[in-house]
Amino acid sequence: MLNLDEKKLLFEKKGFIILENLLNTKTANTNFDQVKKEVYHSYASNYDKIKLLSGFITGNLDLKPSKVILRVWEDLKEQGISEVIKKLTNKSLNDFDLKYAGNISLPKKGDQFYHTDGTKRPRKILIGVPIEDLNEIDGPTELIPGSHIQKISYWKFHLKKFFKKKIKLVLKKGDIFIRESYIWHKGTKNNSTKLRIIVLFILSEKNGNFSQQEILNNVEFGDNMFEVSLYGKIKEMISVYLPFFYFVYKFLISIIRK
Numbered sequence: 001m002l003n004l005d006e007k008k009l010l011f012e013k014k015g016f017i018i019l020e021n022l023l024n025t026k027t028a029n030t031n032f033d034q035v036k037k038e039v040y041h042s043y044a045s046n047y048d049k050i051k052l053l054s055g056f057i058t059g060n061l062d063l064k065p066s067k068v069i070l071r072v073w074e075d076l077k078e079q080g081i082s083e084v085i086k087k088l089t090n091k092s093l094n095d096f097d098l099k100y101a102g103n104i105s106l107p108k109k110g111d112q113f114y115h116t117d118g119t120k121r122p123r124k125i126l127i128g129v130p131i132e133d134l135n136e137i138d139g140p141t142e143l144i145p146g147s148h149i150q151k152i153s154y155w156k157f158h159l160k161k162f163f164k165k166k167i168k169l170v171l172k173k174g175d176i177f178i179r180e181s182y183i184w185h186k187g188t189k190n191n192s193t194k195l196r197i198i199v200l201f202i203l204s205e206k207n208g209n210f211s212q213q214e215i216l217n218n219v220e221f222g223d224n225m226f227e228v229s230l231y232g233k234i235k236e237m238i239s240v241y242l243p244f245f246y247f248v249y250k251f252l253i254s255i256i257r258k
């Protein structure tokens, strides 16, 4: 039985929690196998298109969901995700818009710069489901506990970051994580030879901007992080091949814009 009071305290303080062994059912395993099959199929058959996506050079791409993700969500609901979210946020699932998503990190790539996913408001919460064991070698997400509480600029964050504890979301198949989207985090390098696949459910506080999402017949890869333009490509190349310059650029820009 989950101790939700304890999880709530942890979530408020650290901005993330891990729920161990929540999706350890036969249905969950079948769904995970299906996601994996679709992702690998898409990777093999669309590689030429995937190479052109924003995020490919970094090695961190979006997963555009197929119908199997709806089944993962049903499974999560059966395992009590509604009660968990209610406890953590004092709001019901109906108070949030739900987006089905995911993230894929490519073998030998995927190291990102620290960032937050969007702005602090409207509040967004991510529920992450790895489809298999997610070890240190597989490029887990690294985050700074507690960094969701205060809004902070890029340059200030980096001055403080060295003194902060960093956590990697190393998980077993069946575990899930829940995190504030605003927490400072990054994808780490996937040193394995396989694709690192995480299914994501993004809960956004309703603000009237929800548009119906297209659910595909098969999983596809999508752009991630950088703008889809020549300018975006150049920025991404600099971030990968000249990371120090990219860091200085972002650092200075955040000082100018403060």
Ligand SMILES: [Fe+2]
Pocket: 115, 116, 117, 185
């Ligand atoms: Fe992110």
